[in-house]
Amino acid sequence: MAGIKDIAKKAGYSISTVSYALNGSTKVTEATREKIIKIAQELEYVPNGAARMLRARETKIIGIFLLDYSGSFYGQLLKGMRESLNQNGYELVVCSGKQSRRLLLEKMMDGAIILDESFSNEEIISYADLGHKIIVLDRELHHENINVVLLDNKRGAEIAVKALLEKAVKKLFIVTGPEGSYDSKQRLHGVETTLSLYPEIEAIQIRGNFTKEAGEKATERILQGYTEPVAVFCLNDEMAVGVYRYLKRTDYVIGRDIYIVGFDNIELSEYIEPRLTTISYSAFKWGFVATNNLLKLLHKQSIADEKIHVELINGKSC
Amino acid sequence: MAGIKDIAKKAGYSISTVSYALNGSTKVTEATREKIIKIAQELEYVPNGAARMLRARETKIIGIFLLDYSGSFYGQLLKGMRESLNQNGYELVVCSGKQSRRLLLEKMMDGAIILDESFSNEEIISYADLGHKIIVLDRELHHENINVVLLDNKRGAEIAVKALLEKAVKKLFIVTGPEGSYDSKQRLHGVETTLSLYPEIEAIQIRGNFTKEAGEKATERILQGYTEPVAVFCLNDEMAVGVYRYLKRTDYVIGRDIYIVGFDNIELSEYIEPRLTTISYSAFKWGFVATNNLLKLLHKQSIADEKIHVELINGKSC
DNA sequence: TTGTACGCGTTATCAT
């Protein structure tokens, strides 16, 4: 538990000199710096983070707020963030749940990235008003302390619908996410825009909630009144897996009787049979761009909102 | 940016009274407390976390150190941790990478849980010597400030081997994890103990590294000199998936020509065909027990090391 | 109720 003044006493210098020496100031000679550093090591000196933050008003910590951690998707996202942060001497800490928001409020972190629908827009803006720098990944907000980095959901939906409509189908089912979901809304937007090019297609929306169970339930409805091949766009892969699971218990063949496209390119989509056609994007790049923008925001550099590129992965399901 | 003294000035009380009022001390009357709280809200007062920790010497933050976040397994583990922590007014922050260890050293967290082989035993013990409370999930250490919560790897390996040897095979291949892995070593131990009951079985170890690619490469070796059905115990599911992937390109049938058992019960193991037989455990419970023990350690209650129960999930692969 | 001091590292200022 040695403190800076223990070092000062043992080294025979003042606490100012010790602090300067330890922090690489040019105000001390190399000789004294070496002596002081050696004694600090002997005493196993570790500075108290709280005291340092108190003065420095920065922590070199960035928070990422997630609603849940499930899904290997987050691994890549966080990897991208860590890569850009560590290069710049910052730490990433992953937070979840209402409680941990105090870490942002109380200035225990220099900035935050939010991918968590349980934050309200008002709450985020109130943080920004207090001077906190924030990147949002799941909504659009305009504020000098907020920057937006989004998936190109609309374009993804457009590609997906076009891929499905290359098949000679008359009906297109769209299985959506839960009510409040930004991704679901944006993807649905893209679907509607694209469908205006195909007036002959009958489009049917089925409300889902991004889970496998929702996919199964949706399939039940899709099969009611089935007469000829139909197309199904699941607004995420998880639900597409649910569709697979249901159809396995029937005689319908995916890629012949029912065409399916998902969104996200989760790991599972590669292993289900036949391989799911889906919309893919680099979660790594998403994370990397988000933190890069946050660092720019912290250093008062100007930045523009960004979109993350998406592309079609061709499977046998469509 | 209002501070405690701004409130004191505006309310016409001293900073001590304000602090007492805000922190629920009985030293102030309810009337003054209400007045002070109202003014604090008007000024949008938020206490400075750094200053608070400085005095309190605790942060109510627990760190979990992971080597990587990939795999949906971590979702459940972290959920279990959050559940027990939030009930007790603690926060969980997820850390990864060498840099973030300073958060523990500098007392920015009250304790830590470690599931990260890149920590050396010496390093962990040095933290414990400095008074930090630590739970380890991936090694055995004895220290008054360290508690151990482990998977029952040996028992899992025993069950797995016994399930495989119910089939009339003469050869058992064991595909291991990477050199330093504690899990791999312990599971291997369990295998060896169990095998001593079956002296007629020929056991062959193949070094893997817990990735799908390692599973594929191992399969190549297994098929060399194949003459009759064999058993394969992959020390994790990821590698078992690799075995599946390789065998799909051949005429061998899983569950008839080759019996396979994995370990971990990852989500994918349910979806590959035929369903993988594997060893399952509750990651949620693992996390819950770990944090519970950490809180007890922090409050100087006595605890013993614990083991997390494992069980066999029967698939068609064995 | 109030004033004051302490804990702690960093850094600006002013002295030596």
Next chain:
DNA sequence: ATGATAACGCGTACAA
């Protein structure tokens, strides 16, 4: 080149 001191900011113990 070094030293002494204050400020940062909150919570709490102590004396008044």
